Amino acid sequence: MSGEQELGSVPVALTVNGRQYSLTVEPWRSLVDVLRGELGLVGTKTGCELGVCGTCTVLVGGDPIRACVMLACQADGMVIETVESLAAEGALGALQEAFRNSHAVQCGFCTPGFLMLATALLRSEPAPSRQRIREYLSANLCRCTGYAGIIDAVEAAAKPS
Numbered sequence: 001m002s003g004e005q006e007l008g009s010v011p012v013a014l015t016v017n018g019r020q021y022s023l024t025v026e027p028w029r030s031l032v033d034v035l036r037g038e039l040g041l042v043g044t045k046t047g048c049e050l051g052v053c054g055t056c057t058v059l060v061g062g063d064p065i066r067a068c069v070m071l072a073c074q075a076d077g078m079v080i081e082t083v084e085s086l087a088a089e090g091a092l093g094a095l096q097e098a099f100r101n102s103h104a105v106q107c108g109f110c111t112p113g114f115l116m117l118a119t120a121l122l123r124s125e126p127a128p129s130r131q132r133i134r135e136y137l138s139a140n141l142c143r144c145t146g147y148a149g150i151i152d153a154v155e156a157a158a159k160p161s
């Protein structure tokens with residue numbers, strides 16, 4: 001699009017995974033839609049699009065947010081982290097390695113959301129108990145794994161207390 005603002009669209013500035021973007025988007029578009037559709041960051045998935053399943057979880061200002069129920073324009077000026085940020089230069093991050101080693105991934109659809117939710121947990125609580133991991137991750141849904149592998153992975157990635 002040229003520098004002229006489209007009728008009904010709003011300018012939005014986002015910092016995503018350390019990179020700055022200036023966009024013009026319709027005010028009704030969700031953050032996940034813009035991340036995927038405009039920025040090409042398709043690691044973040046959409047499931048329910050109702051704020052229930054958590055598969056669209058990204059970090060906004062360091063907090064886990066369901067990007068399907070946040071408008072892109074609400075994120076104006078915010079720092080956003082998506083699952084792509086976990087794999088520096090294409091190499092899996094420690095938490096991703098733990099998911100792989102613990103067989104925490106089956107279809108993988110929920111995985112980006114769980115990874116970002118767990119990232120937020122381990123930043124604020126580097127050595128959570130297994131019960132705490134279970135409680136925190138209960139915000140997100142997985143239809144395949146039975147959760148045990150996911151809990152194992154986050155426990156493995158946590159620092160010993």
Ligand code: FES
Nearest residue numbers: 047049052054068
């Ligand atoms: S797709 Fe966002 S919570 Fe389900």
Ligand code: FES
Nearest residue numbers: 107110142143144
């Ligand atoms: S691995 Fe399939 S939904 Fe979680």
